[in-house]
Amino acid sequence: MRAGRRQGFTLVEVLASMALVAIILPTVMKGISLALHTASLARQKAVAASLAQTQLDELVATSDWSESSTSGDFPDFPGYTWTADVAERESTTLLEVEVSVLWQARGQERSVTLDTLVYTGGGTGSAGTMSSSGISGLSGGGGGGGGFGGGGGGRGQ
8 A cells, every 4th residue: 555545534534524513404494394394384374374265265155154154173174163143344335254264373273364354235035255465374474366256356364
């Protein structure tokens, strides 16, 4: 063997590499854990928003919104429950129908709320819905859109 040629790593190089891994690995694992938690929460919110929209559509389509307050659960989605509230808006011909879906995640109660305006027609027998705002329930921000026959507006936490 020729002099000056190195074979393998020195003890100092191995220790430096191990120290670097010991510093970086926990940070990377924490980042992965946070990303998985955020993805799980996003999935739960998406499920809750879909359930709320379905329940809101059902209440408006069947005129079950005429009840002042109602609630229930989703047999196919254990752990998710819903409540609905109705309030008069600005006139006697507009009602605000609000559906909230609640569930538990990591010991905290979470919720997504969607609402819509229902035009009762002033007793003429015709009814329709008008969106109060576009859906924004997943991030809690303001929504846009709206218009006759639109979906619900929303907010979440």
